[in-house]
Ligand SMILES: [Ca+2]
C-alpha cells in the first residue's frame with residue numbers, strides 16, 4: 099500500500115500529530131537581609147499546562163553562610179490522599195553548601211490540577227552569616243537531581259527538563275545598591291564608614307538610640323550622637339517654635355497631645371528645609387498640648403528590631 103500525501107494533507111497531519119503544548123518554568127530567587135541574617139525566596143513563573151512537581155538545589159558559600167531555616171511552600175506543594183494532607187519530603191542538605199528542595203502537588207480530591215502562575219513561591223531559606231563574614235552572597239540554582247529522576251513534571255506527564263528551554267533556573271542576584279544585603283545602601287555605608295564591611299543596619303555605633311537603618315532614613319549622621327531626629331521647643335520673638343534637624347527629600351509629621359500616649363496629627367507632609375525645619379505654634383495649640391513629637395513620613399520606624 100502506498101500513501102501519497104499532498105502538501106495540504108501534510109499540514110493537516112502535522113496539526114493532528116502536534117505534541118501537546120509544553121509548560122515552561124522559570125525559577126528565580128530574591129535575597130534580602132535583616133541585619134546579620136539573609137533571607138532567600140525562590141519563586142517560579144509557570145505557564146500552562148500546570149506542573150505537579152519540582153526539584154531544585156540552592157547553592158551557597160558555606161565559608162560565608164550557614165543555613166538557619168529551609169522550608170518548602172507547603173500551602174501549594176502538598177499531597178492530599180483524599181482525607182488528609184500527607185507531609186512531603188523535607189528539604190535536604192546532601193552536602194555543605196547546597197540545599198535540595200522537592201515539592202509535589204497531588205490532591206486526590208482533584209487529581210487533574212497542578213500548579214501554574216507567576217511568582218509561585220517554591221521555597222524559602224534563612225542564612226546566618228558566619229565568622230563575621232559580610233562578603234557579597236550569591237546563590238546559584240540548579241535542577242535538583244539531574245539525570246536521575248524527573249524533576250519538573252507537567253500534569254500531562256511530560257518531564258520538562260527533558261524539553262530544551264522548558265525549564266530555566268537563574269542565579270539569585272544581590273540587590274542593586276546593597277550588594278552585602280544588609281538593608282543599608284552601600285553608598286551610604288561608604289560615605290558614613292568608608293566601607294560596607296562590618297556595618298549592619300541594626301548597629302548603633304554612636305549610641306544615640308537610632309540604629310543605622312534609622313539614621314539612613316533620617317539622613318542623620320550615624321557617627322554623631324547629636325545627629326538624629328530630636329525635637330526642640332524654644333521661644334523666638336515671643337512665639338514658641340518647634341524645630342528638628344531635617345534632610346533633603348523627606349517629609350515629616352508633627353503630632354501633639356495632652357498626654358504621652360494621646361498624640362494627634364498637628365500637621366503632616368511637612369517638606370524638609372535642611373538642615374533644620376521649624377514650625378511656629380499657635381498659642382492655643384501650645385495651651386492644649388503638653389507633648390509634641392515629630393515623625394519621618396514613609397520610613398520604617400527607627401526601632402531596634
Ligand atoms: Ca549594604
Ligand SMILES: [Ca+2]
Nearest residue numbers: 302304306308
Ligand atoms: Ca545611631
Ligand SMILES: [Ca+2]
Nearest residue numbers: 319320322325
Ligand atoms: Ca546619630
